Amino acid sequence: MTDYTDRLRAAARRLLGEGRVDCFIGYRRGSLPLAAQPAILTRAEQADSLIWDPSCGMNLAHYAVGRADRIGIVATGCVSRSLVALALENQVARERLYIVGVPCTGMLDAGALRRRFPGREAAAAAYEGPRVTIAFADGNEELAVAENLARPCRTCAHPNPVVADEMLGEPVASPAVPAVPEEAAAAEARSAAERWAYFCEAFAHCIRCYACRNACPLCYCPTCFVDESRPQWVGKSSDPTDTRTFHFLRALHLAGRCTDCGACERACPLDIPVRHLTSRLNAEAKAIYGFEAGLDLEERPLLDRYRPEDLNDFFK
Amino acid sequence: MAGPGEGRGEGRMSEWEPRIVTILCNWCTYGAADLAGVNRLQYPTNFKVIRVPCSGRVSPKMILAAFRSGADGVWVSGCHPGDCHYISGNFYARRRFTMMRALFRHIGLDDDRLHFSWISAAEGPKFAATAREVIAAVRRAGPAREWGKTRAQVV
Amino acid sequence: MRTRYYERDAFPPAVAELRRAYRVFVPVRRGDFHAFAEWDDSVRPDFDYRKTRVPPKGLVFPQSERLLVFSTDERDPEHDILREAPKDFPPQAVVGIRPYDAMAFRVLEVNFDTPEVRDPWWLRRREATTLIGLARADEDATMFRTENYAGPFDERGLDVIVYDLGRGYLAKALGEKGEAALAAMGGDEPAADALREVEERIARAATPELPAGRLRAQPAAPELPTGRLRAQPVVPLFEAEFWDEVAAPCLNCGVCTFLCPTCWCFDIQDEVRKQEGDRIRNWDSCMFPLYTLHASGHNPRGKKTQRVRNRFMHKLKYYLDKYDRGVMCVGCGRCVEACPVNIDIREVAARMNGFGEQVERHDR
16 A cells, blocks of 8 residues: 555646646545544645555545535545545536545554554554554554454445546455345344334434534535424434434435445444444445446436336335 | 323323324325315324425425324325326435335334325325225334434433 | 542442432443443443543533423413423532543633523532542543643542552542542541552652653644743734644534533524423534524634634633633543544644744644
8 A cells, every 4th residue: 555655646746736636635644643634735745745544534525525626636436436426416526526546455443443452542553565553552563454444345345446537556356245234234133123222222322413424425415404493303402312313314315325435434433333324225225226326427316316117116 | 182192102002093194295195185085985084184296395304203293104195106297206206215214114113104105186095095004004003102202301 | 638548349339339329420331432321230330441432521511401491382371481490400429530521620610600690500510519530640642731631630620539559549538529428438548658659659640751662653742732822812823824724624523522521612492392392402513504603694603614713712712811721621632532534632732832933834
C-alpha cells in the first residue's frame, strides 16, 4: 500500500499543479495512530501531506457533495459507488469529478483492534504491505490487516472502483462473498420475537448524535426528517420508540442507495451495528431486483424506476 | 375513555378491538370503499380511512406515524398496476413498500400488521373481502405494543 | 477529615452499603465500553475502568428530561397551564467517577446556577448527588490537563476521593456530603504507610512523564495550550482564516458534544399526545443545523465552519472571558478519541493560542 501513497501524491500534485482540478480530496495523517483525517487540498505543494493506508476508511464522497468547483478525489470501490449514486441524484457532477481510483484490500476496524487488545492503547502504527505494526506502551504487536477488517470490507463485492479517470494500481480480487451477508444470515436464524429483541437491544444505547447519518455520503437532505417539525415524524428525546423510529427510517431512506461503505458504523461512537438495517435492505434489493447501488452511471436508482413485472406477491 | 378501540393493555384483551389505519388512493380503492357502502356490503368498521391522491404519495414515514400513534395495523391500497391515474405512481409505490416490508420483517415485526392491496373503484366486493382479511390478520397479531408511543420514556 | 482504608475485596461491599441510603451509580462494562449504571442486582461494577464512553454528566443533566406537563383539554379548568412534572430527587452516589468528570460539574454550574437564573432541576439533582471519585494515575494519550483538570488526583470536584493503591483503596472525605457517605461505607482507619503511599503517588503524578518506551504520534502535550488565549482579542480570532481548515473534515455530527462532560446546551420540545402535553428538555449540539435556527428561518450559524468555530470559541475563549474560571474543558479526551474524522481539540487550541504569532505552520 505504501507505493499508493507515492503514486497518490504524484497524481494530486500533477492534477492541482496543471490546474486540472481546483481541489483534491484525500486523507492526511491524523493525530491518533490509527486515524486518518479527510483533507481537502487546494495547492500542489500540499500533496505530500496525503497518505494511503488501511486507516483511510471514512467515505470521502461526503466531501464532494455541494461543491461547485472541479474536484479530484481518491476513491476505492465503495467511494466510487457513492459518487455514482450521488451523480445519479444530481448531487455531484461527473464531468467536474476527476476520480483517482485505488484498488482496495480493505480498511481496518478500530473496534476489532479494541477488542483484540483490551485496555491497551496504541501509541503508533506502521503499515507495511498487508501487515500493520502497532506500538503499545508495553511492546509492539504485528498483525495482518486482512484479519482485522471493518465488517463491510470483509465481504466487499466491489473492491475496485467502478468508475475512475485514472487508476493507481491493478485491480484486486474480491474477498469470497457469501450469498447472504453474515449479519443477515444471523438475523435469518432468529425468530421474529428474537429479531425484535435484538433490534431493541442493539439500538438501546444510541445517543442520537446522528454521526451515522452525517457520515453517510448519501444523507445530504438539507432538512432531515428528524429535524422536521410540521409534522414531527419523530420525537427528539431519548425515548426508545423515537430512537428506533430514527434508525428504521434512516435505513429505509438508504434503500437502493446504500453502497455499504460502512461509514455509518465507523462513525458511531458506541459501536452500534447500524449496518444491521442497511445491509439487509441491500441484500433484499439484490435478491428481489438484482440491483446494487452505484454501479452504473446510466442506471436510475432502485426506487426511481420500476418494471411492470416487479414483485407483486404480497399485494392483495 | 372506553370508546371502541380504546380498550388496550393486558387486562383488557377481551374488549380489545383492532385499530387499523387505512390509506386509500382517491381514484380507486377510496371509490371501492364507497361502492361497498352503497351496495350495503358488510365489513368491519375498525378502519380509519385516510384519502390520498395516489399510493405513490404514501411515504413509509406515514405508515410508521400510524403505528407510532397506536395503530394495530396499517393497510395501504391503490390502483391495479398499469391503471394508475398518474401513469406510474403505484409502480414506484410498489418498490417502496417492498423495501419497507422487508425491513419491517427484518426487525421482527409481524407482517400481519402491514397490508397492501390493489383495488379498483369497481371492486366493491373485493374491498369488503380484503377488509375482512386485513382485520382477521390484525386480530391474529393482537394489540400492537412495539411502535406505539404513548408518552416519552424519559426521566 | 475522615479517611478510611479498604482491602481490595472489601471495597465493593463497602460501596454496596451505600445502597441503603442512596441510589448508587457505578461504572459497568457494556460491550467494548464502560458506562455508569445504577447498581442493582443485574450489573457488576468494574472499578478498574479507565473512562466511560459517555460521561456521567447525564446523572445530573439527563439527555432528556420531562420538565413540565400540561393539558390541552379545554374542559380542564387548568388547561394550558404548565405545571412541574412530579418527580423526586432521591440522594444518589456516583461511585468511581474520575476527577475530570467530577470537575465537569463545576464547569457546568455557571450555566445552571447563576445570580439571575437558578435551574431547579439541575440544582436539585446536583444537591442530591454525592461524587465519590476514583484516583489512579492511568491517563491515556488522548487526555490532557487544563485549568479545570489538574491531573488524576485532582480532588476539587469531589466529595470523597478514593485512591487506588493496588492492594486496597484509601478514601478521604472532602466536606459534609463526603463525611456522610464515608460514614455509611464503614471501613478501617488507614495505616501510616497507606497514607504515605498516597502522598508518593500524588507527588509522582505532579510531573507527568511518559512511561518508558511509549511512543506518540505527536509530541506529548499534557497541558492544553491555552495560556495566551485570554489576551487574544476576540474579533480577529473569530475572523481567523484557519477556521475553514479546521472545519473542513467535520461531519457536523454530535459525537464531540454528546460525549463532552462540559457541554451544556439544550433544546426544549413540547410533545402532545391526545390532550396531554410534556415539555421536555433534550441535549442539543452546536453542530446541528437546527441549533440556532430562528423562527424566521434565518440561521446565524448556517454554515459548517460557523458551527465548528462556535464550538471551540465557546469552550476555549468565550467561557474563559465571561466567567474567568479557565477553559470549558476538563481534558478527558473523549472528543479526540471518538471523532469520526479525528478533529483534535489540542491542535485547534494550539492554533487559537498561537494565532497572530509568526508560528511555523506544520503540515502533518
